[in-house]
Amino acid sequence: MKTTITAISTPPGTGGIAVIRVSGDKAIEICNGLFVAARKDFDVNQMDANSLVFGSVKAGEEIIDEVVLSLFRAPHSFTGEDVVEISCHGSVYIQQRILQLLIQKGCTLAAPGEFTQRAFLNGKMDLSQAEAVADLIASTSAASHRMALNQMRGGFSRELTMLRTQLLDFVSLVELELDFSEEDVEFANREHLKELVQKIEVAISKLSDSFSVGNALKNGIPVALVGETNVGKSTLLNVLLNEERAIVSDVHGTTRDVIEDMINIGGITFRFIDTAGIRETKDKVENLGIERTYQKIEQAVIVLWILDCTQLSEHIEWLTSRIEEKAAGKKVILVFNKIDKIDIEEKEVLDQLFSQFDGEKIYISAKQRINTDELQKALVKAAQLPEVQPGDVVVNNVRHYEALQNALKAIRRVNTGLESGISGDFLSQDIRECMFFLGEITGQISTDDILGNIFSKFCIGK
């Protein structure tokens, strides 16, 4: 017996209107028990699917609110069940009263993501699509929004289904051979198979590789701000954050808490990694917090190495060479701050000193906001992210990435097996394993643990 669930689906708090969603076999019956239509003799039970009706929610004789009821009938609803949405005045008091009434009448309070979980369980979407619903709601940039929307609309699922279908055709033939193993027939042409497996390996590999881009777009490109104290690191960070905040100022609910040290520049999200650990203790260079800085550099894709034009550490050459060494393979941008405090000759000395440095060099004043826009451009350039086009499949979910990695290992074993001519039963086993991991992504293969883990991260009401 499935319960009928309910939750407030709109953002928490007070607003013009709020929407309370009810889904399940008894959704219509329960809502009928607390709703009186403004039109006389109107029966919610007889209401058309996809229609609206105006009326009152009543607790006994007391009117709680005037509301609009929207009715979706199974299976043509978000969850695939009967769904009623109650659109009420957005007072927190009213929202709570109606929710309590619904629970009194037999609804269960929905767990986080339970509506979407039901949509998945009722076959309205696969698991990767369900996960995309949460990503879509959390999306804060054009790129993360595009990835999530495409995934929700089934772009990723289609690719995976195609791969699984090809593997299934293949494994069926191999397993047919096993049935006739005593006759030593070969239904599956090994040369065709090799070709197919290589194609599949390339496809999985391409999806798996897209994770580095997808993850950067979703979670931000990690940028380590490296510099000694007093070089103007936090002023610079504030300047960047403030400019961003000005850009998003017309967006409700974008609070300091949410954006943290995330900065959205040119549609790309950068995540700044604090390296507050460096302090200028001149006697012991080795203990300059440099070990901690190394670790931060390790996590970063881009390193902003900030120097104070007016006051270079005496160990600067040694430091720079160490950082260049540790940041090999990363993009290092050398930022000379406080450029307004030095003259042209002093600048030439700096140029000379860092002539060997082959990364980008930018002279700025964070305080005076000189050249900070150039720094932003340099960050975007260093990010070197391909723009996500509508329709592109980009993997950005760690769970999917791990499954793809496992699928890749399995398909590679298939490839090697084919090369070395292993027997059909081993071949079949590896192909089935590859299919298993691909199926994990779309939820054809899933456990309660996996589902619980995925949906618990949703907000309530979705």
Next chain:
Amino acid sequence: MKTTITAISTPPGTGGIAVIRVSGDKAIEICNGLFVAARKDFDVNQMDANSLVFGSVKAGEEIIDEVVLSLFRAPHSFTGEDVVEISCHGSVYIQQRILQLLIQKGCTLAAPGEFTQRAFLNGKMDLSQAEAVADLIASTSAASHRMALNQMRGGFSRELTMLRTQLLDFVSLVELELDFSEEDVEFANREHLKELVQKIEVAISKLSDSFSVGNALKNGIPVALVGETNVGKSTLLNVLLNEERAIVSDVHGTTRDVIEDMINIGGITFRFIDTAGIRETKDKVENLGIERTYQKIEQAVIVLWILDCTQLSEHIEWLTSRIEEKAAGKKVILVFNKIDKIDIEEKEVLDQLFSQFDGEKIYISAKQRINTDELQKALVKAAQLPEVQPGDVVVNNVRHYEALQNALKAIRRVNTGLESGISGDFLSQDIRECMFFLGEITGQISTDDILGNIFSKFCIGK
């Protein structure tokens, strides 16, 4: 030419879903320009009133979100105009993108309360009903909710219309006499008129009197916490606030900012007035901050006079008598705090000392939470608010109260005029004035200034 307006109507922030409302002549046309239904060959223009359709919002070729469109056709909508509600995923990014698209396509961003203002201007509700919409959204207690809902549903308007109709009948007769003044006829029977005017005076007076209750219910009953420093005032306030917060903990969005020092006990809202001004400067009793305390007491309905059991000020008797004097007509509750720190004999001394005090006396320990529930009960008892029944008309709006006061003055002049037998033209003028003030409440008489003032206090999206 009226514009077509749009705004996000659900609470700000991220949630499962959000609703963007569009109202005006071009609402359907504009939404049609950015929406593609999932069903083929579906035309939003041909859509039934009060129906829903699932599809996508597109910016050119790019899909922004999958949404549900709800259509209400004029005049059967909240505003009385064509209204489309777009129910999208509750990501702030998506909400903003769709809003921007709507504006690009020709919508104007709605001003605060503009949807309700249009409902008023299109005759869907009168002004007092429109004002009740904002009150309803802001309502946080059963009582304030009930008052607002009843007002929104027109209970108050009906009473006012009835009074105005009676006055109109009356003034018509009086004015008819004026037309025939040379003939010295009397169409309006003066005895009947007196009776009627007295009835109307009683009715207006009753409405006007309900303001003290209505205002207390809406804005909280003012309670002055009076006490010297260190008697445990803030501990007590925190205990009360914390208990309240526990009660409302399942209510989203009820933040400390919102409730301030408002406490909801037994369905009644109490508003605590800080009296931090009192300090124990023993030498100069007169300057004990007592003047400031007097002012606070002035604003209060209930006075909590808090004493430390373990340490009475040496001026306590003098102080208490002064406070009793200043708080004449108010409910004074004497709260002995830190009762856990004294023994039974010390308590008897206190009893003796305050045997003359004729208000309520309560011994508590705020820290140990001893008897704080008794204090809550005493507060509820002292509030002595009649419970608002569904259907009761209670005035809780200062603008309405002022208009009623003016109407009352006018009707009293009519009464006196009738007594002294003044001429019909003076009588008519006073009756018209009374009608004018009653009409101000429902908006039959209104100016742009009044409307601007009222609707600017609404939230955007309503």
